[in-house]
Amino acid sequence: MRLFGDGRAALAGDPVMAERLGWGVRKRSSGGAEIVLAPVDGDPRAEPWIARGRVAPGGGVAVLWEGGGKDWTYLRDAPGVPRYLRRMAEPARGRSFTVGISGLGRVGGLAASALAACAGSGIGTLLIHDCDGGNLERMVQELGSVARWRAGSRLPQVEAAGLGEMMRRCDAFLFAAASAVPPLGTEGEVRLTQFGPNRECLKGALEAANAEGFAGLFLMVSDPVEVLAQTAFHDSNAPEGAWLGTGLAPERVGGLALGVMWGRAMAAAEAAGQGERVARRGVPYGPHSTEVLVYDDPAGPDPALCEAMTRAARTGNYRVRDLGFLPYIGPALSSIVLTLPRLLAGREVLASSFVDGVYFGSPCRLRWGLGPTRRRLAPEVKRQVEELHLLLQDRMARLGLSWR
Ligand SMILES: NC(=O)c1ccc[n+]([C@@H]2O[C@H](COP(=O)([O-])OP(=O)(O)OC[C@H]3O[C@@H](n4cnc5c(N)ncnc54)[C@H](O)[C@@H]3O)[C@@H](O)[C@H]2O)c1
Numbered sequence: 434m435r436l437f438g439d440g441r442a443a444l445a446g447d448p449v450m451a452e453r454l455g456w457g458v459r460k461r462s463s464g465g466a467e468i469v470l471a472p473v474d475g476d477p478r479a480e481p482w483i484a485r486g487r488v489a490p491g492g493g494v495a496v497l498w499e500g501g502g503k504d505w506t507y508l509r510d511a512p513g514v515p516r517y518l519r520r521m522a523e524p525a526r527g528r529s530f531t532v533g534i535s536g537l538g539r540v541g542g543l544a545a546s547a548l549a550a551c552a553g554s555g556i557g558t559l560l561i562h563d564c565d566g567g568n569l570e571r572m573v574q575e576l577g578s579v580a581r582w583r584a585g586s587r588l589p590q591v592e593a594a595g596l597g598e599m600m601r602r603c604d605a606f607l608f609a610a611a612s613a614v615p616p617l618g619t620e621g622e623v624r625l626t627q628f629g630p631n632r633e634c635l636k637g638a639l640e641a642a643n644a645e646g647f648a649g650l651f652l653m654v655s656d657p658v659e660v661l662a663q664t665a666f667h668d669s670n671a672p673e674g675a676w677l678g679t680g681l682a683p684e685r686v687g688g689l690a691l692g693v694m695w696g697r698a699m700a701a702a703e704a705a706g707q708g709e710r711v712a713r714r715g716v717p718y719g720p721h722s723t724e725v726l727v728y729d730d731p732a733g734p735d736p737a738l739c740e741a742m743t744r745a746a747r748t749g750n751y752r753v754r755d756l757g758f759l760p761y762i763g764p765a766l767s768s769i770v771l772t773l774p775r776l777l778a779g780r781e782v783l784a785s786s787f788v789d790g791v792y793f794g795s796p797c798r799l800r801w802g803l804g805p806t807r808r809r810l811a812p813e814v815k816r817q818v819e820e821l822h823l824l825l826q827d828r829m830a831r832l833g834l835s836w837r
Contacts, residue, residue, distance in 0.1 A: 439463040440522025447472045447509065454515055456522075468521060470505045477511035478676060478836040479790040481684035481802050483521065493789050494822040497718070498810045512678040513670070517685070520648035521801060526604055529557030530777050532589075533599035535638060536610025537563040537572045539761035540654060544609065544769040545591075549576040552586040554774040560594040560603060564610065564634075569593055596638055600645035605777060607689070607769065608661070609654040610634045617754055624656035624722055628832075631655050632664050639669045643680055650803070651686045652784075654769060658690040658721040659785050659792040659825065663834045666787070676836065684802020688785030690721030691794035692767035695783050697749035698727040698742035705738060715742070716808060717783065719794050719821045723747045726817055732809045781806050790835055791825045 436443040436459040437451030443459050443466035444451055450472060451457070459466065470483070479490035486502035507514055534545050545561055548554060561576070563569040576591040599606055613630040615623040634655070642651065653662040669680025695717050702711035707729060714730040727742040728734045753760035776782045776799055785794040786803040795805040810818070829835040 435459075436466060436469065438466070438522055440466075441524060442466060442468040442470060442505075442518065442521040444518070445469050445471045450507075450509060450515070450518070454518060468505050470507050470518070470521075472509035473506045474510065475508045477508050477513075477678050478670075480508070481787060481804070482511040482514045482682040483507045483517055483684065483801055484804075485800050488789075490789055494793065494815075494818050496788060496807075497795055497805050497818065498807055498815065501807060511682075513680055513682060516646045516648050517682050528555045528778075530555055530604040531558040531560065531602050532556050532773065532777075533560040533562065533594065533603040533606045535562040535596065535599065535606070535608055536634075536655065537561055537568055538609070538611065538614075539759060540765045540769075541607070541609030542568075542572060543761060543765035544607070544654075545572065545576060546579075547766060547770040548773070549579050549589055549591050551770070551774070552581070552584065552588055554589070555777050556589045556774065557587075558602075559589040559591045560599050561591060562594055562596060562599060596641035597645055600641045600647040600649075603647075603649045605650040605652055605773070606638070606642075606647070607652045607654055607773075608635060608638055608665070609769075610638075611655050614656075614759065617757060617759065619754075623750070623754075624658075625660070627656045628660055628664075631657075631661055632668070635661060635664060635668070639665060639672075639680070643669055643672070647681070648685070650799070651681050652773075653686070653688045654690065656690075656721065658688040659794070660829070660832065660834070662686050662688040662785060662792040663829050663832075666792075667834045682802065683787040684804065686787065686792070687797070687803040688721065688792050688794065689768045689772055690764070691717055691725070691783035691785065692769075692772045693749070693764040694721065694725050694727070694746040694794075696763055696767040698746040700749075701741045701745035702729060702738065705741060707738060711738075711742070716796060717746060717794065718818050720785065720792075720825060721794065724821060724824070725794070726821060728814055731814045732811055734811060734814060776803075788822065789826070790837060791822070791829045793822055793825060 434446045438456035487506045717727045719725045729738040750760045784797040785792040
């Protein structure tokens, strides 16, 4: 089989794509490719464009417990795939990532502050952005005055940047902007109601990503997290409503929010004297919403403890709100600061990734795209997780955000 391309990644037997990319037959002097990708036919609206161990759409959440091949493939007919193949062929980034955060309010501002004070996180540069120029300048001044006395490893370099510059330079871009966080005293739903206004806020970032051919990770922090991650995939690929497929690859979009759900559930496990065991075996699944499910042990769950942990995860934000404060400290620290460096390093984290056409929270790992890691699940756990996934597939379809 002829290989094309002289970079870290090469294509196997696809002269048509090689010509589109301007890649010739691989030279002997380039040595063996680290990643060899084979073309496959598939549906770019419903599955990752580039995958290791491809799972065809239609299998639902079974990917959470079965499958897992090793071969690399790409969808030959995904219009947006060339820019990602080019990115894969570049030399590995090493351990000095550039991260961008747009939206420096309570959540984004605290996350940026904590990351700016973290040495050894793997983040070399932190680019920050906010639509409020005064707030941005304040954060530049504040984070510019974070320093350590005669310490060896350097803290991240913090710089203000526009969205275009972020899309040119970032390995990972975090969207934490919001225009309508429901105020204290709001009864009922406080996340889904942000969908319309936050979709508007997101437009500028998606336009910049498409204009710059962004091939980094696009990570959603703002609520409703999974719906907005779905929106990022949908709207970047169908800016006028009809599918073009030239936007963000679904596996390079993710949601960062399950970390705090797990933190709230762990507090309940510790209160029950089960912290150590649950920290080793427990797992949450699903969205950053009152529908999340938490298990003390998915292979053999204790129903009473699962119920207590799930309730804690579902209601933790309301408990802080009832005290007269908007919750953001646990979220910024658990969902972002304690998650992002591990994610960039390729270690398992809690995040939402594209699972059979919709974003769904689970233990995940970044291989190239973000995808779930597998666990052994008891039959009743599989059933509950499947039901939740179907509910989310229906919701995304009703919102006009999927092509099912
Ligand atoms: N992922 C999680 O774990 C988690 C947890 C709690 C809250 N949240 C969500 O995070 C979001 C942010 O919450 P917050 O409390 O920080 O809100 P906030 O109101 O304190 O901050 C929002 C910031 O976004 C900025 N902004 C608004 N529109 C913008 C745009 N178009 N471009 C750039 N910046 C823009 C504002 O100037 C402000 O600084 C909300 O949607 C909230 O519900 C997520």
